[in-house]
Amino acid sequence: MIMGQVMGSLWATRKDNKLNGMAFLVVKPLSYANESVTGEYFVAADNAGAGIGDTVLVTTGSAARTSFANSDVPVDAVIVGIVDSIEVTHD
Amino acid sequence: MIMGQVMGSLWATRKDNKLNGMAFLVVKPLSYANESVTGEYFVAADNAGAGIGDTVLVTTGSAARTSFANSDVPVDAVIVGIVDSIEVTHD
Amino acid sequence: MIMGQVMGSLWATRKDNKLNGMAFLVVKPLSYANESVTGEYFVAADNAGAGIGDTVLVTTGSAARTSFANSDVPVDAVIVGIVDSIEVTHD
Amino acid sequence: MIMGQVMGSLWATRKDNKLNGMAFLVVKPLSYANESVTGEYFVAADNAGAGIGDTVLVTTGSAARTSFANSDVPVDAVIVGIVDSIEVTHD
Amino acid sequence: MIMGQVMGSLWATRKDNKLNGMAFLVVKPLSYANESVTGEYFVAADNAGAGIGDTVLVTTGSAARTSFANSDVPVDAVIVGIVDSIEVTHD
Numbered sequence: 001m002i003m004g005q006v007m008g009s010l011w012a013t014r015k016d017n018k019l020n021g022m023a024f025l026v027v028k029p030l031s032y033a034n035e036s037v038t039g040e041y042f043v044a045a046d047n048a049g050a051g052i053g054d055t056v057l058v059t060t061g062s063a064a065r066t067s068f069a070n071s072d073v074p075v076d077a078v079i080v081g082i083v084d085s086i087e088v089t090h091d
Numbered sequence: 092m093i094m095g096q097v098m099g100s101l102w103a104t105r106k107d108n109k110l111n112g113m114a115f116l117v118v119k120p121l122s123y124a125n126e127s128v129t130g131e132y133f134v135a136a137d138n139a140g141a142g143i144g145d146t147v148l149v150t151t152g153s154a155a156r157t158s159f160a161n162s163d164v165p166v167d168a169v170i171v172g173i174v175d176s177i178e179v180t181h182d
Numbered sequence: 183m184i185m186g187q188v189m190g191s192l193w194a195t196r197k198d199n200k201l202n203g204m205a206f207l208v209v210k211p212l213s214y215a216n217e218s219v220t221g222e223y224f225v226a227a228d229n230a231g232a233g234i235g236d237t238v239l240v241t242t243g244s245a246a247r248t249s250f251a252n253s254d255v256p257v258d259a260v261i262v263g264i265v266d267s268i269e270v271t272h273d
Numbered sequence: 274m275i276m277g278q279v280m281g282s283l284w285a286t287r288k289d290n291k292l293n294g295m296a297f298l299v300v301k302p303l304s305y306a307n308e309s310v311t312g313e314y315f316v317a318a319d320n321a322g323a324g325i326g327d328t329v330l331v332t333t334g335s336a337a338r339t340s341f342a343n344s345d346v347p348v349d350a351v352i353v354g355i356v357d358s359i360e361v362t363h364d
Numbered sequence: 365m366i367m368g369q370v371m372g373s374l375w376a377t378r379k380d381n382k383l384n385g386m387a388f389l390v391v392k393p394l395s396y397a398n399e400s401v402t403g404e405y406f407v408a409a410d411n412a413g414a415g416i417g418d419t420v421l422v423t424t425g426s427a428a429r430t431s432f433a434n435s436d437v438p439v440d441a442v443i444v445g446i447v448d449s450i451e452v453t454h455d
Contacts, residue, residue, distance in 0.1 A: 001316040008179035012148055015172030016158050026179050033311040038124040043092040057285055059347040062153045062335045067289050067347040074150040074158040074171045080347045081288030088281035088299050099270035106263030107249050117270050129215040134183040153244045165241040165249040165262045190452035194421055197445030198431050208452050220397040225365040244426045256423040256431040256444045274407040306402040330376055332438040335426045340380050340438040353438045354379030361372035361390050
């Protein structure tokens with residue numbers, strides 16, 4: 001999974017009906033190894049009630065769909081948790 | 092999901108029959124973190140009626156197939172929405 | 183999906199039986215955004231009758247298997263079409 | 274699969290219920306080819322009893338879910354083993 | 365699929381039971397486009413009887429599991445063939 005920070009929102013009126021009712025958030029991957037290299041922003045469906053600025057845990061790929069009651073949705077990234085804390089050692 | 096811009100179209104007469112009737116659009120990933128680094132263009136099947144220049148939301152991987160009535164299609168990227176607006180904070 | 187050019191072939195006598203009878207082609211991803219950066223070559227099973235030099239459309243991931251009558255094959259990339267033309271705008 | 278080193282832990286109280294009871298570890302991919310390039314840290318669910326500093330084997334993608342008794346979990350990376358030793362030749 | 369060279373082996377005593385009996389090999393992706401850029405080493409389960417130094421064909425993602433009689437295994441990369449020869453044109 002990816003650690004990220006919610007940077008914004010995306011709105012789309014014309015979209016696949018299966019996406020109706022979902023909130024789409026713009027996420028910046030958090031960088032630990034290469035502070036100077038920031039991974040590109042991506043869009044994740046929110047399933048944890050996240051808000052702008054929150055540090056979140058994002059699940060990608062086919063696993064993302066298992067987070068929904070109806071798993072037949074064209075979603076490849078979902079926010080599955082709001083991060084309380086990350087404790088990382090430095091070597 | 093990926094935010095992208097539709098840059099063009101691709102035509103292929105000789106192709107897997109399961110792809111018949113689909114429109115294939117060339118998409119440029121939108122860059123927020125590294126303006127100088129542009130992700131490589133890719134091809135997505137259109138399922139939202141997108142046109143050249145549109146900002147679109149693209150779902151990739153196995154999730155892409157869930158956007159079609161018949162999910163047994165060799166498609167790994169699909170345009171699932173036309174983006175109205177993106178609101179991103181800068182830190 | 184990826185736009186690529188067929189650069190060569192790969193032969194393997196000792197291989198998973200499920201791969202018997204398939205042609206494996208070496209594909210170079212086509213680059214539009216960063217002409218100086220060429221994506222690494224990869225191998226795709228051919229399901230479109232492609233030849234050396236052809237510009238092709240390649241489907242990757244689990245979607246690749248949907249292109250075969252028997253989808254229980256260890257193939258993660260397949261050539262699903264021969265590209266006639268690509269029309270891309272430049273911004 | 275990816276060879277990695279466990280660098281830390283991540284806590285999230287508000288999360289998908291399906292993730293309850295799992296330990297989430299922060300993993301640094303081990304680098305052999307490009308010592309100067311460190312892959313970005315990521316988060317993996319622990320299914321091998323790993324601890325900080327351990328060298329681990331991580332399975333990603335849909336395969337990660339097969340490591341759980343209940344495979345309907347939004348997890349895209351799981352620690353499937355504690356590495357005893359890696360023997361690599363240099364060319 | 366990826367062309368790679370077997371560089372070594374990995375041993376893990378404490379691991380997911382579903383991985384028992386498998387050989388895990390360390391693979392270096394072969395580079396054609398950017399000789400100076402070597403892709404990072406990764407670990408693949410061997411299903412072709414490969415040895416150190418062999419050039420191999422590796423299938424990744426969910427397709428990897430189709431190479432096993434029991435496909436319910438947490439493996440995301442598998443060596444599916446020993447490469448006899450690769451013939452690549454240069455442009």
